[in-house]
Amino acid sequence: MQTEAPRISAEEALKFKDLFDRMVQNVGVAILGKEEPIRLALTCLLSGGHLLLEDYPGTGKTSLAKAIAQIVDGRSGRIQFTPDLLPADVTGVHVYDQEKRSFEFLAGPIFNEIVLADEINRASPKTQSALLQVMEEAKVTVDGETHELQSPFMVIATQNPVEHAGTYPLPEAQLDRFLMKIALGYPDRESLVELLAAAEVRDRSATVNRVVSSYAVSELIRAADLVTVRWGCLDYVGRIAEATRNHEHIQLGVSPRGCLALVRCAKTWAISQGRNFVLPDDIDRLALPVLAHRVTLKPEARFDGAAGTTPGTGHSFGAGSTSAAASQLLERVLRSVPPPVDR
Template identity: 70%
Template sequence: MQTEAPRISDEDALRFKDLFDRMVQNVGVAILGKQEPIRLALTCLLSGGHLLLEDYPGTGKTSLAKAIAQIVEGRSGRIQFTPDLLPADVTGVYVYDQEKRSFEFLPGPIFNEIVLADEINRASPKTQSALLQVMEEAKVTVDGETHELQSPFMVIATQNPVEHAGTYPLPEAQLDRFAVRMSIGYPPDAEEARMLAEQTTQPPLDQLQPVAGHAELREAIEAARRVHVEESVSRYVVALLRHTRDNTRLALGASPRSGIALLRLAKARAITEGRGFVLPEDVQALAPPVLAHRLILAPESRATGVTAAGVVSEALTATPAPV
């Protein structure tokens, strides 16, 4: 019988909340007026998941990804996805060392703690598929040899939802690897004016310093997994998933992987608020960005203006929450 890991104490939960608040504050120096998107992105980091930023050009997708990478002590890498990018450009390749007379593995940019996959939908499906194993298992297999990545590991991908020329839509299997899909949106007028002044003098992104150590962040991720979840909350998540699967306006409902991601995000959200247990409110707050991108609308639903986010909202309304 598997022994249950000890629950996180209230003192540890408050300690990690303080770490999270410092991370949010520092990213907020570079991304003005966007506290909620910042909190969601960093919650995704603490859950051990991957993030897909989908928004219009110039709204700060890449800046947010860079800011997260800069406040986390450790290695970060950026991959600019283009149509001619090859899988080996992502994962790495074996090269022959003439002095040693043997092949040596040269790791690709995916071997970093925080990896920015910029404009991911511009690469071919063959190259996109190079991320499937690494995002699910934190492992890379090249020429039959498997190489493990260290924790923490997070892929932050960006894509433009309105530009389709020269792009390859992410398949459902790839979308399902992202724990969260979110947008940033335009900043409030006052914050945008301040941003214009800062970016044309001394960009704050260049001044960010690490506030989370490698070991400290890994400890926070492990602590989030030990957050307590009542059985009623687990059943609530299952009921939400079941509602999407039974919805006739969907061709495909939420997968079991999406339920795992939702519960992991809910645990991480609890710890960011100094709690060692999950509330139904955690699940409700995270269900739209976790579930919507995994749902496939039926063809007739698209014609009537139904959206995946709307279906998730209906599921939250129709499914009784535990008390």
């Protein structure tokens, strides 16, 4: 039905791939043996979105976030979320300057290009909500005054899925602000041995080289936007979303925002492979990290055979966990929706 000509050349797509591979290689210095999660995280960055890392303690969540901030030659900041953290500690506050006899805005750590929000679920809902406008609009409103953030802007948040005492689960509205939710998992034995052999290196992310400027990141985001998505692939995304809304175990299916997120990520994933067009395989590969955290299960779903582990998806947190159940149900949905015939 739609035969749109490519808006970006094959040569430009190959240049994008070369730079993307260099970024992956440099982040891989800090996170050994995890090329796939690194590629997903960088896809999130170059899709102009925010990333949620949920995994067990000590698996490298913070190191990955710091390494991504390190490869971009721009400003980065870190917020350690705690129960006593206030919204003003995130966004900033107006302070009175006695010499000028006026109030001046003191910017908070959110005014960086890449922001690490460590253990985000340990802060109160009031503080968590301070991120909502920032993540969606790249703007901060304090005391009725709106401040624009520079582009690119990315929040990389981490949380622990097994320690729930003293935590505040992120509401659906805030989860939906994250373009992707991924996990790293434990390293294989070979990577672990290599990590142990360099035990004297305290912070591996500090050894990561700068690869791109913040301006180059914005240019890469714009280049990914030009990747062609044929009508059949768009219809495929729509049918997947519709299937989640009609599933007997799913209370809240994929929204239009989730569909847009999947298309944007598929474009970036395609051009990172050196292609200027999206394949149905790109949509299949990204459906779980982009959509699983946007799906809300019915209460009885976890007791009706829907819960369990999902090997290889980055969401296998044990039987009965919400992440595992959502991923497993989404996999069933994907198997039930036929891909486009014209590939």
